[in-house]
Amino acid sequence: MAGIAEPREITEQTKELRQAPAEDHFPPLGPLARRLERPEVLGYLMVAPALLLLIVLLGYPFIQAVWLTMLDKRVGVEGNFIGLGNYIDLWSDQVYRWTVMNTMIFTAVSVVCKVVFGLTGALILNQAFRMKNFFRGFILLPWIIPSVLSALVWLWMYDDTFGVISRTLIAFGLIEEKILWLSQWGIALTSIIIVNVWRTMPFFIVSLLAALQTVPKDQYEAAEIDGANLLSQFWNVTLPNIKHVLIIVTLFGTIWTMSDFNIIFVLTSGGPANSTHVFSTLAYQYALGAGKLGEGIAVSFTMFPLLFVIIFYRLYRMRRDPT
Amino acid sequence: MGELVLEKLGKNFGNVVAVKDVDLTVHDQEFVVLLGPSGCGKSTTLRLIAGLEEVTAGDIFMDGRRLNDVLPRDRDIAMVFQNYALYPHKTVFANMGFALKLRRVPKDQIVKRVKEVANILGIDDLMERFPKELSGGQRQRVALGRAIVRNPRAFLFDEPLSNLDAMLRVQMRVELLKLHNQLNATSVYVTHDQIEAMTMGDRIVVMLDAVIQQVGTPMEVYKKPINQFVAGFIGSPSMNFAPAKVGSADGKLSLEGQGFKAFVSSGCANGLGSYVGRDVTFGVRPEDLELGGDAGMDNTFEAKIELVEPVGSDIFLELDVSGTPLTARVNANLSFSEGEKITFTVNPNRVHAFDVDTGIAIL
Ligand SMILES: Nc1ncnc2c1ncn2[C@@H]1O[C@H](COP(=O)(O)OP(=O)(O)O)[C@@H](O)[C@H]1O
Ligand SMILES: [Mg+2]
Numbered sequence: 001m002a003g004i005a006e007p008r009e010i011t012e013q014t015k016e017l018r019q020a021p022a023e024d025h026f027p028p029l030g031p032l033a034r035r036l037e038r039p040e041v042l043g044y045l046m047v048a049p050a051l052l053l054l055i056v057l058l059g060y061p062f063i064q065a066v067w068l069t070m071l072d073k074r075v076g077v078e079g080n081f082i083g084l085g086n087y088i089d090l091w092s093d094q095v096y097r098w099t100v101m102n103t104m105i106f107t108a109v110s111v112v113c114k115v116v117f118g119l120t121g122a123l124i125l126n127q128a129f130r131m132k133n134f135f136r137g138f139i140l141l142p143w144i145i146p147s148v149l150s151a152l153v154w155l156w157m158y159d160d161t162f163g164v165i166s167r168t169l170i171a172f173g174l175i176e177e178k179i180l181w182l183s184q185w186g187i188a189l190t191s192i193i194i195v196n197v198w199r200t201m202p203f204f205i206v207s208l209l210a211a212l213q214t215v216p217k218d219q220y221e222a223a224e225i226d227g228a229n230l231l232s233q234f235w236n237v238t239l240p241n242i243k244h245v246l247i248i249v250t251l252f253g254t255i256w257t258m259s260d261f262n263i264i265f266v267l268t269s270g271g272p273a274n275s276t277h278v279f280s281t282l283a284y285q286y287a288l289g290a291g292k293l294g295e296g297i298a299v300s301f302t303m304f305p306l307l308f309v310i311i312f313y314r315l316y317r318m319r320r321d322p323t
Numbered sequence: 324m325g326e327l328v329l330e331k332l333g334k335n336f337g338n339v340v341a342v343k344d345v346d347l348t349v350h351d352q353e354f355v356v357l358l359g360p361s362g363c364g365k366s367t368t369l370r371l372i373a374g375l376e377e378v379t380a381g382d383i384f385m386d387g388r389r390l391n392d393v394l395p396r397d398r399d400i401a402m403v404f405q406n407y408a409l410y411p412h413k414t415v416f417a418n419m420g421f422a423l424k425l426r427r428v429p430k431d432q433i434v435k436r437v438k439e440v441a442n443i444l445g446i447d448d449l450m451e452r453f454p455k456e457l458s459g460g461q462r463q464r465v466a467l468g469r470a471i472v473r474n475p476r477a478f479l480f481d482e483p484l485s486n487l488d489a490m491l492r493v494q495m496r497v498e499l500l501k502l503h504n505q506l507n508a509t510s511v512y513v514t515h516d517q518i519e520a521m522t523m524g525d526r527i528v529v530m531l532d533a534v535i536q537q538v539g540t541p542m543e544v545y546k547k548p549i550n551q552f553v554a555g556f557i558g559s560p561s562m563n564f565a566p567a568k569v570g571s572a573d574g575k576l577s578l579e580g581q582g583f584k585a586f587v588s589s590g591c592a593n594g595l596g597s598y599v600g601r602d603v604t605f606g607v608r609p610e611d612l613e614l615g616g617d618a619g620m621d622n623t624f625e626a627k628i629e630l631v632e633p634v635g636s637d638i639f640l641e642l643d644v645s646g647t648p649l650t651a652r653v654n655a656n657l658s659f660s661e662g663e664k665i666t667f668t669v670n671p672n673r674v675h676a677f678d679v680d681t682g683i684a685i686l
Contacts, residue, residue, distance in 0.1 A: 216408070218404050218406065218408035219408055219410060219411075221373075221375050221395075221402075221404070221408065222402070222404060222408040222409075222410070222469075223410075223421075224374075224375065224394075224395045224396060225373055225374075225375070225395050225396065225400070225401065225402050226396070226421050226422040226425060226469070226473075227396035227422050227425040227426060228396065228421075228425055229396070232425060236410065236413075236421070237410065240410070240411075240412035240413075241411075241412070243412075
């Protein structure tokens with residue numbers, strides 16, 4: 001029965017260990033181990049696997065894509081190097097120019113609506129009322145449903161002949177004739193924005209609700225006693241406390257909205273007459289519809305400078321903030 | 324100006340009775356301390372006065388005006404919170420000036436007033452800092468400053484010193500007192516620390532289980548506790564309690580328990596007569612056990628020292644009096660050893676007795 005110690009021995013061993021000074025527990029470090037103990041070495045070592053994975057999965061395709069935008073490559077044909085030719089083509093391309101404007105309008109209006117409605121929704125759901133947990137769960141639905149599915153449902157609701165929205169509005173006497181929701185640039189873009197806002201608002205509501213719940217109650221009480229009404233409580237307590245979450249959420253919202261594809265592709269595919277394209281759908285159309293791979297990728301690449309400006313401005317502002 | 328009157332004030336949270344039948348008048352310029360163990364309803368009482376909780380029963384008056392339905396911001400009452408509740412995104416100056424800004428006081432007047440108060444509190448050089456850049460004591464001062472700047476009718480303090488370390492707490496206690504003597508504003512101060520209560524209060528309100536037990540000056544509450552709870556809560560170390568029987572001999576009343584017999588001076592004995600032959604709870608403060616006396620004399624008994632606890636200025640002795648445990652507080656210049664036998668004399672003027680069932684003080 002070697003190896004199995006008697007209970008008495010165990011207690012004596014532990015006793016010895018307890019009595020021994022701390023340094024005796026650990027053998028001295030070897031040269032390799034000592035180098036590993038240094039944070040700058042160990043740190044890089046630990047992020048190395050993730051970094052490697054990123055380089056392989058993101059870095060390589062990225063560089064490949066950059067390279068492609070400099071070729072006049074079409075599907076199935078070897079491309080020739082044309083430098084910035086694709087970008088120069090885009091610059092004089094009316095559809096592309098229109099798409100830039102669309103993307104701006106689409107993103108700006110969508111994000112503003114999401115922030116405003118999202119914050120309003122979060123403030124409402126943060127109140128104590130009956131069945132609030134039910135509503136908090138319920139509100140997530142649009143976010144959970146795959147966006148292609150919900151976009152298809154919306155497509156049907158917007159339908160010129162059978163669309164339930166027009167019919168309802170007529171039934172209530174709010175409009176006389178059916179509205180052709182997706183057949184005209186202005187209305188179509190609005191319809192798209194509505195669906196996009198509807199779809200991503202849960203993310204805004206839930207994130208902001210979580211932020212609202214971390215605001216210390218006594219700050220509101222102090223403000224109340226100091227003489228703040230609800231509005232000044234919002235400006236002086238709520239908003240400063242959720243500011244960082246609001247910025248992050250807006251940032252992500254902007255990136256996601258700008259690169260949204262599913263909803264627009266399902267609803268209008270960029271039509272009528274290429275008037276509702278955004279970067280992603282136009283890139284798709286050029287690259288896979290028309291087979292002009294280089295030009296298509298170039299379209300999506302022009303999104304980068306915009307996103308970079310937004311992200312860096314936001315992060316810069318956040319880092320400067322003393323609180 | 325600032326006379327605060329609470330009448331039959333009550334507050335329930337669902338089934339929990341947090342405050343019940345509180346009657347209290349805080350006079351203009353008075354400093355009243357609400358004292359009681361955790362959960363007894365002190366904070367709730369304060370929050371009712373501030374308007375942060377809705378009153379369930381009773382009324383609150385400030386200078387004759389009924390406050391029950393008045394919004395907190397219209398009550399003209401300032402509150403200092405336990406964890407300060409400073410606005411983390413505002414500078415010290417903005418924190419202190421916020422209330423005035425909301426009242427649309429002109430900017431130059433706000434600056435003047437905030438500077439004035441910052442000067443009193445010694446925080447003038449912190450004006451541009453943010454709360455997280457301050458130490459606990461500095462935050463405490465800013466929280467005080469925010470209240471003082473408004474020059475309100477009354478100040479409410481909810482355990483304002485409990486987040487400070489012991490040294491700072493004593494220091495701030497003194498400063499708060501000085502400040503009060505300077506401002507002379509009506510104040511209600513909540514604490515569970517009886518030393519704070521004794522040293523700061525013009526009057527102390529002792530609470531237990533949502534109900535006021537006793538209201539009085541620190542000395543009244545200390546010398547004439549109204550019941551066993553107050554007797555035990557006030558004073559450190561706590562009053563000694565032991566079961567005893569009321570006896571009567573030669574027209575003198577006595578309390579007799581295991582190992583001791585204490586006669587009561589006739590001047591204080593009024594209520595005790597009707598208890599002759601019955602069981603009561605005997606009470607004596609550790610500082611009222613006087614060292615010495617000959618065994619066999621009235622009120623003198625022999626005790627064995629179980630434990631010697633020197634606390635610097637005094638020595639606490641844990642005694643065994645024939646089975647009855649007592650604590651005595653004696654001069655630090657004497658020396659004792661554990662197991663030693665000594666004699667003690669109970670001052671007949673300082674003996675307490677409480678009804679066994681109700682805990683109400685008989686003397
Ligand atoms: N918002 C609340 N909801 C439910 N019960 C509460 C609430 N606030 C306080 N109470 C209860 O009321 C009682 C008194 O609380 P409190 O006034 O905070 O005591 P103290 O300040 O004396 O420690 C406690 O039993 C507490 O649990
Ligand atoms: Mg409390």
